Structures are given as structure tokens and as C-alpha cells.
Amino acid sequence: MAFFSKLKDRLFKSSSKIEEGLDAIVEEGGSADPETPGTPGPDITPPAEPDPVPQPPDPQPEPEPTPVPPAPEPDPAPRPDEVPPNDPGPTPGPDIPAPGPEEVPASPPDFVPAPAPQEAPAPDLPQEIPTGTPNEIPTNPGNPGRTTGFLGRLFGREEAPARAPAAPVVRRALDDDMVEQLEELLIAADMGVDTALRVTSNLAEGRMGRRMSVAEIKGLLAAEISRIMEPVARPMPLYPRKPQVVLVVGVNGSGKTTTIGKLASQFNAAGKKVIIAAGDTFRAAAVEQLQVWGDRAGVPVMKADQGTDPASLAFDAMTRAEAEGADLLMIDTAGRLQNRQDLMEELAKIVRVIRKKDPSAPHNTLLVLDATTGQNALSQVETFRKLADVSGLVMTKLDGTAKGGVLVALADKFGLPIHAIGVGEQIDDLAPFDPEDFARALTGAEA
Numbered sequence: 001m002a003f004f005s006k007l008k009d010r011l012f013k014s015s016s017k018i019e020e021g022l023d024a025i026v027e028e029g030g031s032a033d034p035e036t037p038g039t040p041g042p043d044i045t046p047p048a049e050p051d052p053v054p055q056p057p058d059p060q061p062e063p064e065p066t067p068v069p070p071a072p073e074p075d076p077a078p079r080p081d082e083v084p085p086n087d088p089g090p091t092p093g094p095d096i097p098a099p100g101p102e103e104v105p106a107s108p109p110d111f112v113p114a115p116a117p118q119e120a121p122a123p124d125l126p127q128e129i130p131t132g133t134p135n136e137i138p139t140n141p142g143n144p145g146r147t148t149g150f151l152g153r154l155f156g157r158e159e160a161p162a163r164a165p166a167a168p169v170v171r172r173a174l175d176d177d178m179v180e181q182l183e184e185l186l187i188a189a190d191m192g193v194d195t196a197l198r199v200t201s202n203l204a205e206g207r208m209g210r211r212m213s214v215a216e217i218k219g220l221l222a223a224e225i226s227r228i229m230e231p232v233a234r235p236m237p238l239y240p241r242k243p244q245v246v247l248v249v250g251v252n253g254s255g256k257t258t259t260i261g262k263l264a265s266q267f268n269a270a271g272k273k274v275i276i277a278a279g280d281t282f283r284a285a286a287v288e289q290l291q292v293w294g295d296r297a298g299v300p301v302m303k304a305d306q307g308t309d310p311a312s313l314a315f316d317a318m319t320r321a322e323a324e325g326a327d328l329l330m331i332d333t334a335g336r337l338q339n340r341q342d343l344m345e346e347l348a349k350i351v352r353v354i355r356k357k358d359p360s361a362p363h364n365t366l367l368v369l370d371a372t373t374g375q376n377a378l379s380q381v382e383t384f385r386k387l388a389d390v391s392g393l394v395m396t397k398l399d400g401t402a403k404g405g406v407l408v409a410l411a412d413k414f415g416l417p418i419h420a421i422g423v424g425e426q427i428d429d430l431a432p433f434d435p436e437d438f439a440r441a442l443t444g445a446e447a
């Protein structure tokens with residue numbers, strides 16, 4: 001079964017929720033527009049001057065990765081938040097081939113380039129570390145050559161039956177009532193009150209009184225959401241530091257183990273040497289599950305006896321990763337939020353211990369969030385930002401949830417990079433986050 005037809009079955013329920021709501025809103029108080037039969041081209045004029053959305057720090061131009069002679073003592077890898085995201089310049093489309101050959105490492109032929117390379121390489125990037133592809137999460141191992149947006153294909157918009165040519169288009173004049181209904185609809189899609197208000201007010205700005213169809217509103221909503229999401233769509237940055245330490249945190253069941261397995265598999269396929277450390281040493285089942293994922297990914301898993309101090313395992317894992325010249329060390333952690341104090345101490349100790357080996361570690365602290373928890377994801381981010389220095393998010397279980405709108409609220413509120421999204425339980429069900437695809441999928445807008 002083809003990868004995307006398999007995923008197409010797992011609809012992202014938020015879009016149907018928003019679509020149904022929009023139909024009802026426009027029907028109520030709307031009327032057929034006799035002059036514009038057929039499917040209209042959505043009138044997606046940009047809003048006059050939308051409210052500014054919180055932006056992450058201004059992306060600086062990427063430093064030219066000039067080859068440098070090997071330094072006797074390389075600087076510690078920069079912390080992710082110190083590395084300016086790579087500004088890709090005039091937005092390359094997802095189909096645009098990667099740049100010059102020397103910047104594109106050999107990658108498995110089944111890799112689909114992420115929509116916008118966002119690598120944050122350090123200027124002293126050694127030659128042997130590929131700079132182009134490995135930090136882009138490959139999306140479609142089964143379908144070489146497919147380069148259009150992941151979620152767009154997931155929803156198979158192009159396969160939607162065309163509307164009957166003569167069907168009249170219903171339009172409704174935008175008024176306060178309608179704006180309020182739109183707000184409620186977005187709140188119901190888990191976008192959160194603040195974000196829903198901002199999105200609708202930007203949509204309404206300069207358009208009050210204008211007669212709008214469902215397709216036009218979807219297009220405007222998608223443009224607005226995409227604008228909020230664009231700054232946070234950043235693949236996990238890779239640094240030249242060996243091993244690059246990736247600490248993975250999140251509540252129980254959020255998908256940490258699965259995400260580590262998926263990421264390890266993708267980095268391994270990209271030629272990276274990866275080691276996983278099973279840092280949840282208190283739950284035997286968690287360790288076994290991680291071993292299963294390690295086997296699937298073809299990556300070694302370091303374990304310790306049940307009850308061992310996770311920090312001591314992390315230290316041993318660092319020693320091994322250094323000795324073996326691993327590129328990446330991914331450390332799983334426990335997620336028992338009910339023992340918040342314990343967890344905080346446990347995480348702090350892991351960090352302290354690995355810093356004895358490398359003061360710049362961990363280089364990434366990924367918070368894995370379960371999209372089905374909806375608004376609760378916001379409080380998880382708040383909590384984990386206090387427990388650990390979260391550098392980026394992975395949102396799992398976006399397949400089959402009606403709560404995908406929470407991603408917009410997260411982006412709007414925290415501005416943390418969203419490195420990837422989980423769209424299923426299989427090893428290849430992890431995709432880079434594409435803001436435009438996501439916005440269209442969420443709203444049901446046509447491509």
C-alpha cells in the first residue's frame with residue numbers, strides 16, 4: 001500500500017471540523033451569488049496590516065561554511081538558540097532541488113527534501129559532516145521523487161471531486177456576528193482564545209462588509225495560520241560537535257520513544273552514527289520498547305539495570321558515544337510529571353553529568369507533545385520549559401486528531417521551533433513541519 005494512500009485514510013480531523021463549521025457559518029445569513037456561478041477563485045487579498053505575530057529572533061544570514069583547517073581545540077558546539085536559523089532567502093519551493101553538489105551530501109535516494117532547509121551549521125563545520133540533508137527529516141522513504149508538501153498530499157486535495165460547474169457560490173457579508181462565529185470555530189479547533197482572536201481580527205481587517213465564500217475564508221485563514229507558523233517551522237539543527245547530544249523530554253505516553261526511534265532511523269539512513277540511551281531506567285517496559293525501536297532503526301540502545309541512576313547511564317552513554325565517534329546521542333528520559341520535583345532533579349542531574357564530558361551538551365532538548373491532548377500541550381510546554389531548557393518541539397499523533405489547532409496556539413504563544421510532526425505509529429511516520437501544508441490541511445483550503 002502506497003505510503004500516502006495509507007496516510008490519507010488517517011484524516012486530520014481538525015480540517016473537517018473547521019470545514020463543516022465554515023459551511024454552516026456562511027450558509028447562515030449567506031446567499032447564492034448569481035453573478036459568480038461555478039467554483040470561484042478564492043479572493044485571497046492579504047489583510048491590510050496584520051497584527052504582528054511574536055517572532056523568534058531575527059534570522060541572521062547563515063555564516064558561510066568556509067572550510068577551515070582543523071583547529072586543535074574546536075569551540076564547543078553552539079547552543080541551538082545561539083545559532084541563527086539558516087535564512088533560505090527567497091522562499092525555495094519544495095520542489096526546488098537542493099543547492100550545489102558540494103553542499104548536498106549523498107543521501108538515500110528515497111529522501112524528500114524538507115520544504116525549506118533550515119540548517120544551522122556552525123562555521124567550523126568539518127568536511128565529514130554533511131550539511132545539507134541529514135538535518136532535514138526525510139518524509140517519504142517509499143516514494144522517491146515525491147516532493148510536494150506532506151500534509152497537502154495527505155489530504156489528497158487534488159483528488160477532491162470538482163464542484164459542479166453550475167453550482168452557485170454562497171457568500172455571506174462579513175459582520176461582527178460572523179467574526180464572532182469564526183472565533184468560536186477556531187477556539188473549538190483548539191487554537192486557543194488569544195490566537196483565535198488574533199487570527200480572526202487579522203482576517204476581518206479591511207474586509208468588514210465584504211461578501212465571502214467558504215473557499216475565500218479558508219484561503220484567508222490558511223494564509224494567516226501559515227504566517228504564524230512559518231517562523232517556527234525549523235528542522236532540528238545539526239552541529240559539528242560529536243557526539244551531538246539530544247535530550248528527549250515529555251510526559252508519559254507523549255510519544256518520546258516512538259519519536260526517538262523514528263528520528264534515529266532517519267538520521268541513521270542519512271549516514272549518521274547514532275546511539276540511543278534508555279534513560280527511563282525505572283520502567284522496564286519503556287526500556288524494552290526503546291530496544292525494539294533501536295532494532296527497527298538499526299541503532300544501538302544503551303540500557304542499564306532497572307533502578308539505575310539515569311545520569312550514570314547518560315555518562316556511560318557519553319563515554320561510549322565519544323569512544324565510538326558517534327554523531328548523535330539521543331537520550332530518552334522519564335516523563336513522570338506527577339513527581340515533578342523528582343523529574344526536575346533527575347533531568348538536572350543528567351545535564352550536569354553529561355556536561356562533565358561536554359560543557360555545551362545537551363545540544364538539543366526536544367519536547368515531545370501529543371497533539372490529542374489539545375490545550376494541555378500549552379501547559380506541558382510551560383512546565384517543561386521550567387524543568388529543562390527546551391530547544392524545540394515534536395508534535396506527535398497529528399493523524400486522526402481534531403485538536404491540531406493547538407500547534408497554532410503553541411507557535412503563537414511560545415515561538416519554539418517545531419522540528420517534526422508524528423503522523424502515525426510506523427517508523428517512517430515522522431515528517432518535517434511544513435507551515436503551508438499544515439495551514440491548508442487544518443482549514444481545508446485548496447492548494
Ligand SMILES: Nc1nc2c(ncn2[C@@H]2O[C@H](COP(=O)(O)OP(=O)(O)OP(=O)(O)O)[C@@H](O)[C@H]2O)c(=O)[nH]1
Pocket residue numbers: 250251252253254255256257258259280286289334335396397398399421422423424425429
Ligand atoms: N497515531 C499515532 N500514534 C503515535 C504517534 N507517536 C506515538 N504514538 C503512539 O503513542 C503511544 C505512546 O508512545 P511512546 O513512544 O511509547 O510514548 P512515550 O512518551 O515514550 O511513553 P513513556 O515511555 O510511557 O514515557 C504508542 O502507542 C505509540 O505507538 C503518532 O505520531 N501517531
